Amino acid sequence: MPNYQTAISSKLPNASTSIFAVMSKLAHEEKAINLSQGYPDFPSSPELIDLVSQAMKEGFNQYAPMPGIFSLREAISDKIKTLYGTHYHPESEITVTAGATHAIYTIITALVQKNDEVIIFAPAYDCYDPTVRLNGGKTIELELKAPDFSVDWEEVKTSISEKTRMIIINTPHNPSGTVLSRQDMLKLEELVKNTNIIILSDEVYEHLIYDGLEHQSIARFPGLAERSFLVASFGKTFHNTGWKMGYCAGPKALMEEFRKVHQFNVFSVNHPVQKALATYLEDKAHYLSLPKFFQAKRDLFLDAIKDSKFRFKPSLGTYFQLLDFSQISQESDLELAKKWTKERKLASIPVSAFYNKRTDHKVLRFCFAKSDETILKGAEILNSIE
Ligand code: PMP
């Protein structure tokens, strides 16, 4: 194809291909065990798949209503009320989206204006910063503090200015596997009182939380819920990241702005899958069983590598485990992740990719949402690295 001659003024001049795509592609080419990108290697529920197929056969193959089908929004509203005690009205306060990424894009596009500041915490999930920049905003990236990746609320306080439009939080946290405590949420609530700050609360791993901890959803805190968007992902919850389904909940006035953008960047999302999810959500065990299921996988992984040279603190949430390799190598985490994919046939994610400044703490992220067999094969490779 001839080269495009017109000068392109890139809206994201420094953006490269996402690290998740890069590492999964390399793992595939190298036939390596892929503990990099966050997705399960075991099947989604056959019952859920049957429900989708049934909905297709019953004719739910045309556009769904713009905000999502009502029965699914009702089921989501019931779930949030049961778990976190707050009622979101299904008519006006919940919208079904094409995964959490789409919800995040829509929220930022609807609410962040030119020169607005958005506070994010690094290591941060990769889509926040570019989306803010695409909308003319500026990200203020604060680093979570070692060794627990905790938030320094004093630093947050001094970083808030008249320009601060939004704060993005993520709990349980990708990639660190830490969770925000009730105290953290109360501090945030206190800090944003009497401001115009909107919170985007990325809770895609809400059901993946371990050691008896309780997920501190934004919805539990009235002073936060009234100014927040809660973002969730069915892909993470029901082992089908490829379906790209999620939702967003928030107070009516915020949701009205959300929908103004939603209707133009997607209009509505997959109809038969919405039908199926509405039915599947009726059985609470489908998500309440997840902590036990994933904690067993985390424990299998950590027990298998306990005598390795990697240092770690057990992940408290998400399906990611960080491993510190500083006793093994001083190479950059990116170089090492690529090298081990090629030479050791084990793929991971370098945590520096989650920092704008590419801060390298000599830590790699491993996904344990895998069959026990895959986990043990990965562990065997880690044990052989000296
Ligand atoms: N936020 C975080 C923290 C994530 O790890 C992911 C990756 N799944 C997303 C958002 C995006 O979720 P989805 O696949 O539903 O778009």
Ligand code: GLN
């Ligand atoms: N959330 C997934 C992860 O952190 C990746 C999603 C994606 O590839 N965009 O690995």
